[in-house]
Amino acid sequence: MKQWPDTRILDLLGIELPIIQAPMAGATNSSMVIAACNAGGLGSMPAAMLSTEQLREELKTIRQHTQHPINVNFFCHQPPAADEQRAKEWKDLLQPYYQELGADFEAPTPVSNRAPFDHAACEVIEALRPEVVSFHFALPEKSLLDRVKATGAKVLSSATTVAEAVWLEQHGCDAIIAMGYEAGGHRGMFLNDDLSSQVGTFALVPQVVDAVKVPVIAAGGIADARGVAAAFMLGASAVQVGTAYLFTPEAKVSASHHKALRTAKESETAVTNLFTGRPARGILNRVMRELGPMSAKAPAFPLAGGALMPLRAKDEADFSNLWAGQAFTLGVEMSTAQLTRKLAEEGLERLLNRA
Template sequence: MSDRLTGLLGIEHPIVQGPFGGLPSVALAAAVSAAGGLGSFGANQLSPDGITDLVGELRSAVPRGRPFNINLWVPLPGEAQLRPSAADVDRIRPLYERLDLQPPTGYAPPPPFDDQIDALLAAAPPVISFVMGVPPARVVAEARRRGIVTLGTATTVDEAVAIEAAGLDVVIASGSDAGGHRGAFLRPVTESLVGTFSLVPQVVDAVGIPVLAAGGITDRRGVAAARALGADGVQVGTGFLATVESGASAAHKAALAGSDARVTALTRLFSGRHARAIVNGLMREMAAEEETVPAYPVQNVLMQPLRRAAAARGDASLVNLWAGQAAALSRPVPAAEYLTSLLS
C-alpha cells in the first residue's frame, strides 16, 4: 500500500483501528498504536473536560512518538433541538420493566459539538477523524495550524469529494458492509448504501488524497483486496472489536464469536440512526417500530441506560451488537496479534 499514508500518519503499517463511538478502549487504542498501526478512540459521547482527560490518558498509554486518533461526530442540522415525547418513553417502557429499571425521567442531550471540538483542538492529538459530515472550515484550518492530521468518513463518492474539497487530509471510504453507524451526510442512508469494494475504486479515482478502505475488512484477504482496488490503507472495526483489549461487553464479544455473527442488519432501534448490528431479540421484537422511533440523539439517550444494564447482565438480546458483514471472520486474540495477522 502507498507510503504516503503511513508517512502522513507516522505509522509503520497502513492499518487504522475503527474508533467505536460508545465502545472504545484506551487499552485497545494504545495496543494498536504500539504495534505500528493507528489506534483510535470514539469520543462523541464525552464532555469537553472528558476529551481533555482522554487525550492525556492516551499520551501516557501510547508509546512516545506513536500517533493516535480521536473521533467525533459532526452534528446534522436541527439535531440539537430534538426532545423526546411521552410516546417515545412509553414505547421503551416495557423493555425497562423487563430489567426492573425505571425509564429516564429527564433528558440530557449530548455535549455540543463546538465545545467538544474546541477542547479536542486545544488538546491537539496527532490525528482527529470525523464521521457524519464535514467539520466547519475553521476546525480544519486550526487543525492544520496545530499540525493535526484530519480524516473524514465518506459513504459515497460525492461525500469523498466534499471531504477533499473541505481540506481534510485523508478520506475513509466506508462501505455498507461496515458495522456500527452509517455516516451518510449528503443523501439519506438508504440512498448511500454502496458496498465497500464498489465504493473504494470509485473514491480512489475521484480524489487525490489518501484513501482508507473500510467495511467488511476483517482478515488479510480483505486487506489484499483493498490494496488491489487502489486503497492506501484500511480501517478495521469489527475485527478489533473482538480483540482482548476492546471495550465491548462480554455478551457482545460472545456474539461476535458465535454463528449469529453471520447475520447482520441495519437498524435505527438502538440510537435513532441507521447502524449495522448482529440481529438479536430486540431487533426482531421491535421491527415494526424501525421508522417510528425518534431520531438521534433522542433514541440514543433513551436507550443508553437500557443497553448498558443489559450488557452488564450478559443479556445480548437487548444489547447493540455492532458488527460488520464479515464479523464471523473475527477472532478473540490480543490486538497486536490480530494486527500482525492482517499483514501476513
C-alpha cells in the same frame, strides 16, 4: 515495511503500517489505542461519549505510553431540537417491554447523548496536538476545522458514497475513509439519509479512488489479510478495521456483546436506528427483530437510546446495541498488537505473492 504498493498514507500520517484501528465509542479506550500505535498502526481514540476532561485524561495517558502518531475521532452531527410528541410515541411503543421486565414506565426518560465536535473539544486538540483528527458525519464548521488544521493535524473523515467523498475532498480532508455498507457501527452518511444510496466496500473503494486525488482508506468488512490485500488492489492506501479489534482483550465490550460476537451467525447483522436514532449496523437481537431494525418512530440521533436504557438495565442482550460489521465471524482471539501486525504482514505477503 516500505514494500506496499501505495505508501501515501504511511507518508502522510507518519505510521509504519497501513492499518488503522477504528474508533469505536464505548469499546475503545487508551489501552487499545496505545497497543495499535506501538505495533506500527494508527490507534484511534473515540471522543463522542467522553467529556472534555475524560478526553484530556485519555490522551495524556496515550502520550505517556507511545511516541507514535495517534488519531482522535469526533462526531459532527447537529444536536436535534426537542420533540416531545415523538419522544412520547417512541416510549409508548416500548411500554409492553417495560411492563414485561418490571421497569418504571412513569420515571423520567434518561438522556442518551453523543457530543459533537465543538469549541471545547477543539481546545483539547490545540492543547494536546494529536497528529491525526478524524470526523464522522461530515466535517465541523470551517472556523473549527481551520483551528484543527493549524495544529498540524491531518484530517480524515468518512464517506459512504462517491458524492460524499468529493465533498470531503473539496472541504479540506487530507484523506478519505471509504466506508462500505458492510461496516459495523454508525453509518457515516451525511449528504442524505437514504439507505438505498449505500454501497458495499469493494464497489465503493475503486469509485472513490477514481473520483478524488487524496489517499483513500477502505473500511467495512475487512477483518483479515484477504480483505487488506483486496482493498489495496482496488486502489486503497490503507484499511480501517473495527470489528476484528472487538475480539482483542483490550476491547471494552459487555458480556452480552462479547457472547453475540462469538455465537451469532454470519447473516445476523442489520442496519438499525433503534438504539440511537441514526442508522448503525449491529447483531440482531430481540428488540430489532420484534420492532424491525428501522423505525420511523425512533427519535432523532442521539436521543432514541434514552427510553431503552431502563430496559437494557433489565435485559442487556435484548435491548442494547451489539455493533458489528458483516465480517464479524472472521474475528480471531488475539491481542491488539498481534492483530495489527498480522493484518499488515499477511496482507502484504498476499499482495507481493499474487500471480
